[in-house]
Amino acid sequence: MVKNNGKGSYIKYITRGIKNHIGRFLAIIAITALGAAFITGLSTTAPNMRASIDAYLDARTAADIIIKAPYLSADDIAALTDSGYADKITPAICLDADIDGMSARLYYLTLGENIVNKPVLLDGRLPNNHNEIVVETSGTYIKNIAVGTVLTFGVANIAPVSAEYTVVGIVSNAWYFSKEKELTYIGRGYLDTIIYFDISYYESLNFYTDALITVKDNAKLDTFSDRYKEATDEAIQAFEALGENKDWYISDRETNQSFLTFRENANKIEAISVVFPVFFLLVATLVVLTTMTRTVNEERLSIGTLKSLGYSDFKIASKYILYALFSSLIGVAFGVISGFRLLPAVIYNTFSTMFHLPELSYGFYFGTGLISSGVMVISILGATVYSALHTLKETSAALLRPKTPKAGKRILLEKIPFIWKHLKFKYKSTLRNVFRYKKHFFMTIIGIAGCTALVFAGLGLKDSADSITKVQYSEILKYDVCLGVDGSMPIGSLSEYLNNSDGYIETFQKMGYILSDKKDVPATLIVVRNAQAQNLNDFITLRERKSKSPIKLTDGVIISEGISVQLGIKQGDTFVFDGREYTVYKISENYVNNYIYMTENYSGFAFETTHIFVKDSALSGNADQINESLSALNGVSTSELLSETKEVFQRPLLQINFVIIIIIVSAGALAVIVIYNLTNVNIEERKKEIAALKVLGYHDREVAGYVYRETAILTLLGSIAGLGLGVLLLEYVVKLMDGINMMMGRHITPLSFILAFAATFLFTSIVGVFMYGKLKKIDMNASMKDME
Amino acid sequence: MEGQYVVFENVTKIYKTGETEIRANDNVNFHIAEGEFCAILGASGAGKSTILNLLGGMDVLSSGTITIDGRNLAKLNLKQLTDYRRNDVGFVFQFYNIMPNLTALENIELATEICKDSLDAKAILGDVGLDDRANNFPAQLSGGEQQRVSIARAIAKNPKILLCDEPTGALDYETGKKILKLLRDFSKKSNKTVIIVTHNQAIKAIADRIIHVKNGSVESIEINENPIDAEMLEW
Numbered sequence A: 001m002v003k004n005n006g007k008g009s010y011i012k013y014i015t016r017g018i019k020n021h022i023g024r025f026l027a028i029i030a031i032t033a034l035g036a037a038f039i040t041g042l043s044t045t046a047p048n049m050r051a052s053i054d055a056y057l058d059a060r061t062a063a064d065i066i067i068k069a070p071y072l073s074a075d076d077i078a079a080l081t082d083s084g085y086a087d088k089i090t091p092a093i094c095l096d097a098d099i100d101g102m103s104a105r106l107y108y109l110t111l112g113e114n115i116v117n118k119p120v121l122l123d124g125r126l127p128n129n130h131n132e133i134v135v136e137t138s139g140t141y142i143k144n145i146a147v148g149t150v151l152t153f154g155v156a157n158i159a160p161v162s163a164e165y166t167v168v169g170i171v172s173n174a175w176y177f178s179k180e181k182e183l184t185y186i187g188r189g190y191l192d193t194i195i196y197f198d199i200s201y202y203e204s205l206n207f208y209t210d211a212l213i214t215v216k217d218n219a220k221l222d223t224f225s226d227r228y229k230e231a232t233d234e235a236i237q238a239f240e241a242l243g244e245n246k247d248w249y250i251s252d253r254e255t256n257q258s259f260l261t262f263r264e265n266a267n268k269i270e271a272i273s274v275v276f277p278v279f280f281l282l283v284a285t286l287v288v289l290t291t292m293t294r295t296v297n298e299e300r301l302s303i304g305t306l307k308s309l310g311y312s313d314f315k316i317a318s319k320y321i322l323y324a325l326f327s328s329l330i331g332v333a334f335g336v337i338s339g340f341r342l343l344p345a346v347i348y349n350t351f352s353t354m355f356h357l358p359e360l361s362y363g364f365y366f367g368t369g370l371i372s373s374g375v376m377v378i379s380i381l382g383a384t385v386y387s388a389l390h391t392l393k394e395t396s397a398a399l400l401r402p403k404t405p406k407a408g409k410r411i412l413l414e415k416i417p418f419i420w421k422h423l424k425f426k427y428k429s430t431l432r433n434v435f436r437y438k439k440h441f442f443m444t445i446i447g448i449a450g451c452t453a454l455v456f457a458g459l460g461l462k463d464s465a466d467s468i469t470k471v472q473y474s475e476i477l478k479y480d481v482c483l484g485v486d487g488s489m490p491i492g493s494l495s496e497y498l499n500n501s502d503g504y505i506e507t508f509q510k511m512g513y514i515l516s517d518k519k520d521v522p523a524t525l526i527v528v529r530n531a532q533a534q535n536l537n538d539f540i541t542l543r544e545r546k547s548k549s550p551i552k553l554t555d556g557v558i559i560s561e562g563i564s565v566q567l568g569i570k571q572g573d574t575f576v577f578d579g580r581e582y583t584v585y586k587i588s589e590n591y592v593n594n595y596i597y598m599t600e601n602y603s604g605f606a607f608e609t610t611h612i613f614v615k616d617s618a619l620s621g622n623a624d625q626i627n628e629s630l631s632a633l634n635g636v637s638t639s640e641l642l643s644e645t646k647e648v649f650q651r652p653l654l655q656i657n658f659v660i661i662i663i664i665v666s667a668g669a670l671a672v673i674v675i676y677n678l679t680n681v682n683i684e685e686r687k688k689e690i691a692a693l694k695v696l697g698y699h700d701r702e703v704a705g706y707v708y709r710e711t712a713i714l715t716l717l718g719s720i721a722g723l724g725l726g727v728l729l730l731e732y733v734v735k736l737m738d739g740i741n742m743m744m745g746r747h748i749t750p751l752s753f754i755l756a757f758a759a760t761f762l763f764t765s766i767v768g769v770f771m772y773g774k775l776k777k778i779d780m781n782a783s784m785k786d787m788e
Numbered sequence B: 001m002e003g004q005y006v007v008f009e010n011v012t013k014i015y016k017t018g019e020t021e022i023r024a025n026d027n028v029n030f031h032i033a034e035g036e037f038c039a040i041l042g043a044s045g046a047g048k049s050t051i052l053n054l055l056g057g058m059d060v061l062s063s064g065t066i067t068i069d070g071r072n073l074a075k076l077n078l079k080q081l082t083d084y085r086r087n088d089v090g091f092v093f094q095f096y097n098i099m100p101n102l103t104a105l106e107n108i109e110l111a112t113e114i115c116k117d118s119l120d121a122k123a124i125l126g127d128v129g130l131d132d133r134a135n136n137f138p139a140q141l142s143g144g145e146q147q148r149v150s151i152a153r154a155i156a157k158n159p160k161i162l163l164c165d166e167p168t169g170a171l172d173y174e175t176g177k178k179i180l181k182l183l184r185d186f187s188k189k190s191n192k193t194v195i196i197v198t199h200n201q202a203i204k205a206i207a208d209r210i211i212h213v214k215n216g217s218v219e220s221i222e223i224n225e226n227p228i229d230a231e232m233l234e235w
Ligand SMILES: Nc1ncnc2c1ncn2[C@@H]1O[C@H](COP(=O)(O)OP(=O)(O)OP(=O)(O)O)[C@@H](O)[C@H]1O
Pocket: A781, B015, B016, B017, B022, B023, B024, B042, B043, B044, B045, B046, B047, B048, B049, B050, B051, B199
């Protein structure tokens, strides 16, 4: 309280206000910092990731468009150049072949600085003659081939006579910046290596198969933007006109697997990075705002005194405004600065297991972070000004009288004397306190509920990410290997491997798109012979997700759930695939890729065997071991091991899981601070009552009980509400994260409910133990002396 | 020993705030007999509340001994002091200190629930004249009524001593008088030792013993042979 007049004492009054409520002050800083860091960090992650990759692709002159054709002549290349759309064109021969026991992609092009999809030397040197090669740097699937290694092979149509080639350098091509599987139609279905030859040493080669093209001015555009897509599409149209009747296949970055997986991951991160931080920030703002309101109310007496001394309303209010301003600005500054650097870097780093990544560049993507932090600060200040002015409206005489609860306020439970009568006074007191101030009650519950909801949604998100691969690769897909076979191949040549006719099933498969006005969804059509309709279930479980009830293939066309989610089509609706119209009979549980299942008679296609699902039970030895021999069989074009596919899909989930863990940890931290803050404010508001109890001879434990029972009830109600809120939040986020080829799991384990609930209680208990010392220290004498 | 129910011997209480030491009580000596209605008078800052707080086990003394009913408070640890407050002391403050969220009756139960030989809360409420306000919340009671609740709460504990720190300080003349009468009646009826701190010299007339405090020490002790009834008090 102000003892003497003058400026000095007023400033002291403010700084002492902060000192007296230092716990509260720090809590506000921590909460606003956490909120600001979280939203700034997460909201800048995806844009920074994209910008870094965009810059990287530009720096490496990665192709915007690739034209593939059986034969591209020098005239064709000249025509492309003359079209005016291309900035650079690098012609190349590109083919996939089995060499030296590896599935390899071979590039014959003019190696040098100025080419599209420039292989950049990491080690060694570029080839100096036609027996020297450079190879792509190793990834998860691309093998590590050291400089100096000699490979012996021949290449059909180009250099058919087997010869020795020495690896003289290791390069990195931005087109292949993913470390994941690069698919091919040969061997096991993915590349083991990429080899670059300098075409200038192969004078006899006078044709090309590929034109690697960068579109004029595209480098200036963000490759993830619509404008980039428009510019590219325009160029594609021009090239299509040139390539008419020439069997050209023109593709853009949309078919680049590295690009696609990266974009999908960035999008997923972005999906979580909006809803969560906004929700997070809402909770943070709400808690801080209540804290300030309560601080003002708690100091009615001081306010009354200052008022009676003749201090202006502005001067009195400015204490609280400055308090709120300082704490929230310090918090936001901390948060924005640390969040801006830390989170994107940490998240980006986890992607290095999947991608060859350039350095992360930090662009100025503060927009979301700054605006939302600003909104937070303004709301906090607004609430403070409002409650200060509201309090100042009262006369100083009224302020000097302690604020008493509204007369005759009884809670609902008291109307049930049967229960109320039997309650000990301490429970009565607790219950009345809990329900006494509706505003405090709701604010506290919402604050706690928000934290529980965040923790729960984080855990639930982890469940749904986990269940994708868990369910998909152990419950839904049950075959061990899928063999792609030439339509002409008689099953006979496989027979030495397939010794149990129940252990494999022949299918006809076709990839294509289900077209709709909204979007085109890629899907694989899987057809089985009419007689084998029942057998497919041994290889792929067809069941409804919620009820788990099996679906019979005999009765109609089944689509996987992702298609239904993406296109919004339901049972009984029709869709078009490959020019044919089908009616959806049932929707089956599925998380990765999209499938349409039907029997031959529903399909309208003439059945021919393209793929065979095989289980270990049909093989002499398990698929992982004999896969090499299977893929080497004549007539077997690809063989896809389910165990490997599972790995491929698990890896991107690791990054998502990491972000989820960040969310869970941050939510936990928020919960701890929020609960600390609420308990602290609660204790400080109750100082007088606590002192009175101490005077009456209540032991410290009993006093703690008085305060903590209340916290426990609020925590209980808050966390139950939080679980409800969390389910809604989770449902919303999960839908945002569904990709066109991957549907998030919808299964939440009971453990997540229990954990979120238990965590909230654990945090409350920890805070309780921590605050026990503070309770013990409350001085009876001091509190008895005045009315405040 | 007769007349030695409460004994202060060389009691000193020093408050340290940073560099400075304040001797709130400086070598205080007095004794009070069981069942006495005793007043402590003195100027503001003289050390009256300090005496009461030490006696009530709300604070620990720096040196000396305080004996109550043969028990030395200086020897008690914090937990024992709490138990002492719980079972042996009733406290009444200037600002009532009753729980705003409990009814009058519940406020009394708040005290009786935890102590050993407590009296019937309802009956005590009747004794202080608040029969019909048992289910009212503090906000629905006047200041005097709230102070009665506070007194009832202290009495209901059936304590050995009742300590009152300016119990009438926030009340008007008539109300204050009623409160003093209530306290005195309680003392006389149940033979309880009641000690009242007040600024008001007029209480001298109804007190059995008056202890004058000055600058932290006892200045003088008066014995009032013929205390008058509180209703006849004028000030
Ligand atoms: N907790 C404390 N810390 C420091 N000094 C204190 C403390 N409590 C009391 N004092 C000092 O001890 C002295 C005696 O205080 P005390 O409260 O006993 O006075 P009092 O006689 O009750 O006065 P009043 O009639 O104004 O209530 C005063 O000078 C006071 O400033």
